[in-house]
Structures are given as C-alpha cells and as structure tokens.
Amino acid sequence: MSHNSSAARYSLYPRTPVPASSACRSPLPSSSNNYLTHVNASVVNSATDSAVPPSMNAQPTHAIPSTSTHQLDHSTHLARSFPHPPAPLTQVPFFQRPYHPAPATNAQYPSPMQPSITVHQPDSTYQNNAIYQHPPHIHPVQTTQRGQSYYGNGMFRESRDFSITNSTFIDNSITSKPSDNFMKEFLQHTIIGAEFDSSDRHPPPRCHPGTRLAIIERCKNFIVQCDGKEKIRWVVGAAGVGKSAIMQIVAEEIPADASVFFSVDGRNDGSKLFATIAYQLAVKYQQYRQFIRNAVNCDPSLLRKSLPAQFRKFIVDPFIHQHLFNPSQRFIIIIDGLDECNNPKTQREILGLISDFCINHSASPVVWFVASRPEPHITSLFHNVRITPAYTKEEVEIDSDEACEEVQTYLRDELNEIKLAYPTLTHKREWPSGLEFTKIATAAGGLFAYASTVVRFIGKSHYQDPATLLCHVLEVIDAGFKDDVSRKDHPLALLDMLYRRILDNIPPDVMINTRKLLLTTGLDDRWERVNFRHTCNMLGLSEAAAYGAVSYLHAVLKVPAPDNTVDEDIAFFHKSFPDFLSDFKRSGFSHNIKDETDLFFFF
Template identity: 50%
Template sequence: MPKGSLHIPRFLRFGRSRPPKLSTRTLYLQNTHESKNVSVQGEGNYVNYNANSSNKFMAELLEKTIPGAAFDSSARDPPPRCHPGTRLAILARCLEFIANAVDEQKIRWVVGAAGVGKSAIMQNVADSCLPSESLGASIFFSINGRNEGNKAIVTLAFQLAAKCEPYRQFIEREIARNPSLFQSSLSVQFKKFITEPFIHDPLLHSIGRILIIIDGLDECDQLHTQRELLQLISGHCSTYPSSPIIWMIASRPEPHITYFFAQDHVKAVYEKEEILVDSDEARDDVERFLRNELARIQKEFSLGSRSQWPPEQDLWKLADASGGLFVFADTVIKYIGDPVVGNPTSQLNDVLKVIDTHPLPNVPKEQHPMARLDMLYAQILSKVPEKTMVNTRKILLSMIRGIDWGWSTESRNFLVLCNWLGMTCDDAYAAVRHLLSVLDAPPRDQAHLAELRSFHKSFIDYISDFTRSGVFSDIEHSRFNVPFEFSSRLLMALILVIWVMVFVARIQEL
C-alpha cells in the first residue's frame, strides 16, 4: 500500500448491500429498466412489472428532488476532496464508525468552523462508501441553489429507488395510493419513505447497511427545517435501534445545531467528530497540501527545477498564515497557480504582502488574492440581522483594536468586553450568534474566564480592510468613538457615585 494512503476495509471499498436470501415467494427484481414488460410468477404470486411505467415514475420523482445535491452530481464536479495523504485519521474514524455502528448510536456529527474542509471529508467518505452499485444516498446542501430542505426526504428516496428495485416498488405503491405525499410534511415523508420501508418491510429491513450522508446542514434554507430533520433522524435512531441506516451529518457549529446535539435525549444516538482549526494534525495536513501543490506549480510553470521554489522561508510563512484552515491554503494555491495570469512568482509576492498586512492599491475586489475566502466571510456576515449589526460592529472593532486600548491580558475576557462596550451579555451573545462559524465565543457561564476570539486571523484581516469587507468605512474614527463612549459612561458613573456619597454624608450630618 502506498505511503500515506488510507486503507479502506473491504466492506467499504465496494459498499454493496447484499440482498437477503429470498424465499420462493419473494419477488426481487434488479436491472429491469431496460426490459419492456416483465412478468414473474411463483407459488401463487403473480406480478406484472412494466418498465415503461417505472421509468415514468422515476422521471416524475426526479423533478421533486434537489437538483445536483448527490455526491456524484455533475453540478458539483469537480467536488472538494481531501488532498492525498491528508485527513487520514479523521477518515479512518468515520469509516470505522460506518462499519461498526450498532444499536441506536448510528449518527456521526462532523462539526467544524467555516473552511476547515468538512465537505471534502464527507466527499471522500461518499467516494469510499457510495459507489454506483451500493445502497445509500447523499445530500450536499449549498446556499448556491442546493438548499431546499423541504425536498430533502424525496431527494434521498429518489437515490435509494434508483439503486434498489424493491424500494422503488415500495414507494411507487405508496405514491400511487396517495399522490399528495409530495406535498406532505417532512415528518409524513420521513415515515412513508424511510421508517416504513426500512423498519416495517421485512425485505428492506434485512437488506444490509445503508449509508445516508447529509453535508452542510446549516446551509439548508430554513432553521426550522434543519431542526426538524435532526429531530426525525435522531428519533428514528432512538426508536428503532435495529434500523439498517447509518447517518453522517456535517455542519458548522451554529447555535441551534449545537444546542440540539447537547440535549440529553440525543446524546445516546450520535458520536461527535470535531474538526479543529488549530490542531497539530490540521496544521501538518495543510503544510503537506501546500508543499505538494507548490511543487506541482513549480513543475507546471517550469520555475527553475535546480533551485527550490518558493524559498523555504516563504513556504513557512504560507503554512504559518494558513494554520489548519484548508480554505485559506486552497485560496492561496488557486491564486498563485492561476493559469490565466501565468506568473506564480508575482502572485506569490501578492499573497505574502497580504499576509504581512501590506495594502494592495488599485487591486479590484474580485482580483484580490483572498477574493475566494472573502466571498465565504461575506456570506457569513450577511446572516447578521440588521437589528443587531450595530452591536456586532462594535464587538468586531474591539477584536481589531482592543489590544491598543491598554487592556491587561488578565482582564481581557468576554464579560469585560461587554462592560467596555456598554452591552448586556444578552446583547453581546445575540450580536455574535450568527458568527459562531468564524468566532469562538465562550459559554455563558465562562464569559468571565475566557475571551472572544477568531478561529483564524484571516477573518480579522478581512473585516479590518474596508475595501474587502465594507464593515468599517473609517476604522480610525470608529476606533476613537468606542473607547470615547466607554470613557463617557465611566465618567458619568463616577459622577453618580460621588453625588451619592456627598448626599449620604449630608444626611448623616443632619
């Protein structure tokens, strides 16, 4: 086996669900779509199967699905994948869970900050476990057109029906009886398309392990839909521990999703796989990615094979700036190796300037070295409600300039920040609620012990640069205003305290 490769267990390499041994009374048809009319008879059972009807049903079912959501969809081609030799430990743990999950614990929640590479990990799992002949399904949600949560169950049903003839027959009968199922609630669709076939139908219940992957749950269009999907899936695992379905769910640590998995009655049905930004494993993987990709660029553009390119100190600067955030490293590589520009050395110099926070004058926003990363951060910031944006801006400004205001290290915690900015804790937590995929906020009961921090410096760099983010048009003016407001509040408080002390002293004299 090549060094740095991931061993895929035999079961997971082909991922095929073996059909159960069938009695002479059981109908099991496969690969019949090319037939015109098929009749099967056995021991008193007679079934007339019309392939044309089946094809029409599948075409109609396809129209009700989320376009391009499957792991092998052309709409996602090429999909994000883990760089060879990276994420090996995480992938091994995920594959081991899929192979060995038993009883009610059949959910693996893959969670991590924006840009750590969750989708690439889920894609690799899908590539390993969902080849064309295996029984499973996947949804890769995206705000870019693949976010219709109300179509999630039908999308999974279509993929399963395309691979499993008994399942297709089952749901075709159900929809023939009740065509309004397409307009039914998610809970009804889950019951009819997931629970009833795979729990109550003997043939499908014994068909073997079925893997369902849901990536980017937080990008599903409605929060209540995200919650409902989690409730349905966890309830299914809890109620039916013998279910053959294994669930892989990936998301950012959005508060409503984190809260859901923190509930006591949910803890028994899932395992958590947290993808950290600043772990040693992540940093090593990012460095490997950078070295390999820069070597590829050197060869592609014939950049002096006799000498090292780029110099080692520049590579270390890139690796240090990237940390364990794959989206940063990927953005850098795509910019440096841009075939349209065709000048990796010049592009590298631009990236190094950005890392050193040197401005790039007269560079259009869309041509900035961090343009791809900026799009991600802009999308996250757009979720902040207008009502709370005033407080959000104050908090972000404090993260940019807080150290200039003379805080001691010991006093820099989230509670002090709230007082400094004249906010209640409720106001402050509401202000950062929609930014928890880029900001690490301490739990409320630890607000006096830990400070608010960014998962990665690139987000602070982004909001600091008005030409990129548009957050602070006059950062120096804003920098002056916030401490001035705090000083004014402090002065008023001192005046009030002095006034009370004088008043009490006069009362005592009387």
C-alpha cells in the same frame, strides 16, 4: 322482371351486369362477323338469380353479342349501344391464372372465407380494344365474439363476415410498451444535483492525497461498530477545515446509499431532503422503488407533504414497518452542509426527526452522517440530553497537529506544481524559500480554505506572475503577525485579511462591475440566477467587461469558460468568501453593494 330460361347473364363487373344475347360452349370461326371474348365468370341462373360458382378448371365461355350489345362506359359505369360490332377483343390474363370476378348478387361461396370486393378504380379500361379487368382489393374485417365489427391495424383491417380455420399466422408487428414516467416525475421533487457524484458538483471537493486519512478511517469504523441507538455521526468544524472533502471521500469509498450536499449555491431547499434521499434509494433498490411507487400512486400529494409525513413514509415504513431490507445490512445516508440549508428551523426539524428515529428504533439498519458548522442552534440541539444517546461527534479541528501537517503536505505539493508550470521559476533552486513556506504554513494552520485560496491566488492569475503574487501573500501574513491576530479568538482573521487583499487589487474603474456581479452571485436573494450570459445581459455588460470584472477574483470565484456561459454561472469556491462579504464588520463591503444596486434592481 322475367328472363328466358335458356338465356344466361354474365357478370363482368361487380356493380353492373353485362347482358348477352346468347351463350355457347363451342368456338366460332375466326372469320365470323361476331367477336369473341374469353370470360371466366360465375353464371347466374335466370330463373332463380342464384350464382353458380365457377370451378378452378372451368372452360372458357364465349359471349356472342349482337348489334344491340351494350358497351360499358368506364367513367360512369353506364351501358350504351355499339353503333357497329367492334373489333375482336383479346383476353388479358391475371397473374397467369383464371380470374373470377364477383357475382352481381350476394352469392354464397363454398370457401370458408367470403371476401368482400371493393374496386377503387374504374371496373375496366380499354387497351387496344381489349377489356382489362383490374384485380380486386380485398379488405377483411375483424369481428368480436358478439359479432360486432371493429377495425384494427393488422392484416385483416376493415374486413368483415368471415372465419378462418386450421391456419397459422405470424405477427411481426412491433408494439412499444408505454413509458414509465414515475421516476422522472419523482426527480422533479428532489434537490437536483445534490448527490455526491452529480455533474453539478464536478469537480467536487476532495482531500488531497495522503491527507485526512485518520478521520476517514474513523468514519468507516463507525459504520461497522455502531450499534443500538447510536447511529448518527456528527462531523463538525469551522468553515474551511475540509468537512465537505471528507464527506466526499466517505461517500465515494463506502459508497453511500444516499447523499445530499447542501449548498447556498442553489441546493439549499431543506423541505426536499427526504424526497431526495428516497429518490436515490429508489434508484438503487427495486423493492424500495416499488414500495414508493405504490405509496405515491395511493397518495400523489405525498411528494408535497411535510417533512414529518415524508420521513414516516420514506424512512420509517420501509425500514421498520415493512421490513423491506435485511436488518443486518447497513444503509449509509450522508447529509453535508446542514447549516447551509435555507432555514434554521428546518435544520432543527431534520435533526429532530433523525435523532428520534434512531432512539425509538434501535434495530434500524440506517446509519447517518451529518456534517455542519458549529452553529448555535445546531450545537444546542445535539447537546440536548434526550438526543445525546443517538450520536457521536467527530470534530475537525483547525490547529490540531494532524490538520497542520496535512495542510503543509498540500501546500508543498501544490506550490511545487506551480513552480514546474512557470519557466521563470524552474531555474530557481528553491521556490518559495524555506522561510517563505514556513510563513504560509503557519498562517494557514489546519485551515484548508486558507491554503487553497493562497494556491489559487498565486498560481491561477492571468495578470501577474506567481513570484509577485507570493510577495502580496507574504505582506498580508506579516501584517497579521504584526497586529498579533489570534486565530483562537478569530479563527478566520488571517483568511479575512487575505480576502481583503484580493479585493484591494481590483482597480477602482473595474470594481463597479465587480460589485454588481458579486451581488448577483448569491449575496442578495432578490436576484434570480440563470446563467452567466443571462446575468451579463441583465447587467448590460459585454463579454470583455464581464470577464475583466472577475479576472481579479480567480482565487475565490469559479468562472465559466466563454463557450460555456449558457450552461453555467459564476460561483464561489468556498462559502467563507460570501460570508466575509456579507459581514460588514469583517469586509466593510456588502452594505455598499446593496445600496449602490437598489437603483439597478428598480430598473
């Protein structure tokens, strides 16, 4: 294609060049039949097709079209001829400065930045016979060292083929750090809610103010004085003497570095014991957390390994082999209710691992507190000659003078609170009378479970006044004394009599529903507990029927409020009551429950 050397072509648009018949630098009279348009454009030499970049102070260039001048169709970007010369066009300024559209060819700019112009709208529109040129959208591209373009989210997104020198950029973008889910995943392999300050145990059992002070002090002294192999304190006692309350105070006041309070109420998986301890230590100590993180990253199956394997990795390695901690420190680990762990074999395995650790690593900084009932399989292990050097025994006796005095303190304070809460009792000079109080205190002895059950039975009822219920308690006590029940031979005999009296107060027509609810509260492992509302729905009980069925068990059963039935389920105050129900010789009750509900489980 040939061009006249004296002619010039003016590029008004990025895609389609607009031909002009001639060009000049001098203005024409306004009366001319031709029309003017002021265009700041790059002039393309017709001989070389090379672009001449315009200067910032370029003079307006006037295109003088002829009758053959083409008009651009903005919808198709095609050229067509004017039928007659159009009216004069007016220049539309862009941001009060000359606008230089891109050349039609791949011209090289002297600037270090070579923008690539992309027009997303038609190149021009007609406004009052004026050509309006839209400003371009410039999209630079980021380039790698090897020249490969890639697209980011920054200010140069989708740009390409340019470089920038001697410039300063400030990036105000916000980059979020990926979340670390290690501890969340670790938590799923623990006994959730078993720590001493867990909301699942709130309010936890605590010693009454001014009670159990001597035992608690001896436990604290053991932490300071223990040395060598003797690093286990075995707190042992019958059901209801207050072992968990003692361990709770010790855990709070020291405080414990890790604690696990086993319970038949859903926190009894012994296979997760050491993972639970490790998790709590990882929460407190950064170096331990990093050690466990590395161990689990190296072997993700660690959290599902056997108890011995976990004990080596969670206890032996960090405290003995890796020396993560100062050996002069003391790390307190509390295990309460070991007898409530789900498997006697697991209980013995746990004790064996801990005792062997203390014997083989006498310089260990870890001090262990283990509280349990004197179950035969636990007692026999502690009596093993090989284990004897590893522990000392703290026995919580029922009928010691110290225990009896503390139970009396508790009874006196709680019964006085009941008196102040009921106007019908406040006018009485003494309630209960001295003789009545002595009977209750004698029956309770040093058994806090008995005393607390009496207090709840008398003071928490919604259907009878405290004075009447006190009479019921005294009748049970008199019957026990008449039968010459010996606590020495049967430590819980008087408590059993109290439990039987509580059940006898339930009307026969209500007992049907009470039996079902008691069964689903943990007496039978065929039932998977969720919450109180779910339990009632499965049993087909209305809210009124359900609360009526448990209203007589306020002394032994924790019942969620009506507005909290989705989050909580009914639970026993003390394990001695489900033990009583499950022993047919003591209650004559449990076998009947299971027989009567076999049909229910079938459906």
